Amino acid sequence: MARAVTPRRKLINTGAAWAVGLLIFFPILWTILTSFKSEAQAIASPPILFNFDWTLENYGVVMERSNYARFLWNSIIIAGGSTILGLIVAVPAAWSMAFVPSRRTKDILLWMLSTKMLPAVGVLYPIYLLFIQMGLLDSRAGLVIVMMLINLPIIIWMLYTYFREIPVEILEAARMDGATLREEVLYILTPMAIPGIASTMLLNFILAWNEAFWTLNLTAVDAAPLTAFIASYSSPEGLFFAKLSAASTMAIAPILILGWFSQKQLVRGLTFGAVK
């Protein structure tokens, strides 16, 4: 039987949740606030929280200096393209692992995850040389493939977990009714796993959006996404923190808004199957 929650306990829980939430959000809030300060105010000691002369000058400078729309478009294409491509490959893979497992399925799943433990820089040169050979350097198509491959283990793992929650009998019933493999995956499995697929898509999109090793090392002009946009405002010789903060705010704003509106879906998907 569930224990009754007293109002006092509820108040404490709510207060604690808000405190943790604010603590986690504070670096983002600080970045946003700094973007509205002058460079001198940005480094002031003791730091100024709200009581400063708000200015949009940094955003003006950033917009004038950089082609924000081009970086944004590249981020959307790379994150979106790699997510869709990843799903096209991962749904059949996760289906086979969840419903037609072999003796080695568990080993394969663990091996796939182990590839995430390799430091990316360890394969920078081989990948770079491959990209030269294939003419993929500074191309969005190349980045989409790399992003998809990097996130594929996570997508397959997540989908595999969701698919395992679906009773195999439903799929068997569909087969008995004459559904082909494609129809089974497309019209029976996918609609039932929509919450899981949606949260997988969102997480993969966020991971691809924030990825800053391959996107910096494999791009120059045409395919450079928002991570390269931020990197162009960081400087170890010169105090440009307000401009860097403005660039960072512009880079994270789209994903922040997306996350804000889809948080219910994301939380539901991530906790799916957590309690049995």
Next chain:
Amino acid sequence: MIRKTSLGVASVLALVAGTSASADAHSATLTIATVNNGDMIRMQGYTDQFTEQTGIAVEWVTLEENVLRQRVTTDITTKGGQFDIMTIGMYETPIWGANDWLVPLDDLSAEYDVDDILPAMRNGLSHDGTLYAAPFYGESSMVMYRTDLMEAAGLEMPTDPSWQFIREAAAAMDDPANDINGICLRGKAGWGEGGAFITVTGNSFGARWFDEDWNAQFDQPEWAEALNFYVNLMNDYGPEGYATNGFNENLSLFNQGKCGMWIDATVAASFVTGDDSTVADSVGFALAPNNEGVEKRANWLWAWALAIPAGTQQEAEAKQFIEWATSKDYIALVAANEGWANVPPGARTSLYETPEYQEVPFAQMTLDSINAADPNNPTVDPVPYVGIQFVAIPEFAGMATEVSQEFSAAYAGQQTVEEALEKAQAITNEVMEAAGYQ
């Protein structure tokens, strides 16, 4: 099923590829990798004028210094061909030039006047007498100090101070009650951060990285003296947490009036006397110090320079751009629009002969500091390497970063100076042995 999946994959890639940029309107487009700093950003603003004059368009890839270094190194070693011009420093230029990775700049036009480049810069950017990169701006290091605090302390900064005077002045200006540190210096790990500073400090105490047979020298008394002096000075009169302070942290402290002295790059002079500084009207300059009796000073030499990677399809256009960006005319263009204090310093002799520039308060000290640096003879005792705050060999960056991490741990009190030096000696010898130098 497999056929359908393959079709899906192909469709996504085709769609992504279909969004590629449209054809360029210009006949030629140069892609230039550069570092994010004030002078480079200013140059980007004038690029339209170059395009108007020549019809050559320019695409900039601006990156933070460490990211840029990794990016261009990967590209040039794999012959990736992503860039027509790269912004590189004095460390990379002689190594890459020796490997034939760069186009020699030995046929620049007569109007360019290559002999006008400051000799120290030209030497540092050459290999076997051939210039491989044209300096956009150059820097050394010097003492920046608060004239008001110095006066209140009853001291007068000589133009060529010793470390002993620096310590005396730091003691006199240190005022913890008013949040003023006697001196601010770099302590942050990294070969280009605290590693560069402690290397030149070592030079000014008679220390060196290697003897003529490439044996590490951290077990010699000069290094112990230099490192102990630095640690004692900073522990007594430096800011709290100095072990993690780099250029920006110290600039921030100095601009807020929290440092009596700061020894760092000469390019900082325009920042500490600029609009964002609260002490802009009371800053003086002096040569980097030396230990009494040692002829070498603790000043480095660095240039951000433009180089052309071998194999570029647009070598002629790239040379045209380099001639424009590092010319006397470009300096005049910036001076006319933004004032002489904002022109890229440290590259050309003629700049320092210009009467208007001579009135800039830090101009002469910058030139003197650059001239006091000799990358071919950086230390008191002879060494087999070129470079002042670095050793121009490919192994240096990784090795010096590790050594500077050990030193930073000593600054933070996590180990003794002796322990840090012992580890530095072991790290360095191990790398040099593995690389076949010993």
